Amino acid sequence: MYWGKVIENNKMKEDVHVLKIRFDGIENFSYLPGQFAMLSPNGTSRAYSIANAPNYKYLEFCIRKVPGGKVSPVLCSLKEGETLKIFVPFGEFTLPEKIEKNLVFICTGTGIAPIKAMIEHVLNEKIYKKVNVTLVKGALRTEDVLYPELLKEWSKKINVQITNDLFGYIRYNANSVRSSTVFVCGSPKIVLGVMEECEKIGCKDVRYEKCILNQNAIKLSQLSPTGN
Ligand SMILES: Cc1cc2nc3c(=O)[nH]c(=O)nc-3n(C[C@H](O)[C@H](O)[C@H](O)COP(=O)(O)OP(=O)(O)OC[C@H]3O[C@@H](n4cnc5c(N)ncnc54)[C@H](O)[C@@H]3O)c2cc1C
Numbered sequence: 001m002y003w004g005k006v007i008e009n010n011k012m013k014e015d016v017h018v019l020k021i022r023f024d025g026i027e028n029f030s031y032l033p034g035q036f037a038m039l040s041p042n043g044t045s046r047a048y049s050i051a052n053a054p055n056y057k058y059l060e061f062c063i064r065k066v067p068g069g070k071v072s073p074v075l076c077s078l079k080e081g082e083t084l085k086i087f088v089p090f091g092e093f094t095l096p097e098k099i100e101k102n103l104v105f106i107c108t109g110t111g112i113a114p115i116k117a118m119i120e121h122v123l124n125e126k127i128y129k130k131v132n133v134t135l136v137k138g139a140l141r142t143e144d145v146l147y148p149e150l151l152k153e154w155s156k157k158i159n160v161q162i163t164n165d166l167f168g169y170i171r172y173n174a175n176s177v178r179s180s181t182v183f184v185c186g187s188p189k190i191v192l193g194v195m196e197e198c199e200k201i202g203c204k205d206v207r208y209e210k211c212i213l214n215q216n217a218i219k220l221s222q223l224s225p226t227g228n
Contacts, residue, residue: 041071102131183206
């Protein structure tokens with residue numbers, strides 16, 4: 001367990017905040033892009049994906065304020081300098097050790113958080129020069145897209161698609177999706193839907209964070225930290 005200190009809390013949308021947190025020892029701490037932390041600002045902990053590739057300065061989180069929620073409204077209201085408990089890192093939703101196939105990242109809403117960490121790694125390590133990388137961001141309205149400026153920047157190096165029909169995207173691009181490693185993050189409905197569409201087109205390599213499908217059951221005591 002670490003005590004983290006908020007170094008930035010920026011409102012990105014009406015109900016979405018980007019939090020940057022640092023803690024003593026972060027210089028020696030490692031995690032894999034795609035992993036998540038358990039954040040506990042008030043005695044109750046919830047899982048949040050780390051939204052940046054390791055940079056040894058801070059951890060970034062992209063948090064949607066759930067009305068009436070026990071933890072997310074507290075996190076979104078934290079002020080610079082305030083502290084919280086952090087348990088890290090958890091999860092196996094990470095890039096393969098050897099990347100040989102094209103990569104397709106599919107997400108909606110704050111599901112972009114772990115994918116942002118993975119794409120930053122892909123860009124930092126110039127993996128996008130060896131394999132094709134596509135980000136498919138599902139959004140009903142363009143104004144709902146998170147990190148719009150960053151996506152514009154990324155589109156100079158990787159294929160960025162914004163669609164209000166994720167499942168249709170998979171069907172229309174079946175040939176390229178089939179031979180790729182697919183990463184999906186979003187609500188359980190989106191994850192299950194993408195898995196089903198991928199199965200229909202014969203794409204077998206679909207990765208997702210297993211806890212997303214059973215998030216109500218996440219108990220800190222049942223998780224064992226990995227990667228550190
Ligand atoms: C591995 C993992 C990674 C996650 N990463 C992120 C992340 O990067 N960013 C992020 O914002 N969230 C993320 N979550 C969701 C997060 O863990 C919490 O479930 C969410 O913030 C709600 O917590 P709460 O305590 O505010 O609400 P709770 O007190 O748990 O719930 C209050 C009410 O809201 C409902 N509810 C819970 N979650 C949602 C939701 N997302 N939308 C609508 N209603 C909801 C509940 O069913 C309940 O009725 C992740 C979950 C998992 C399992």
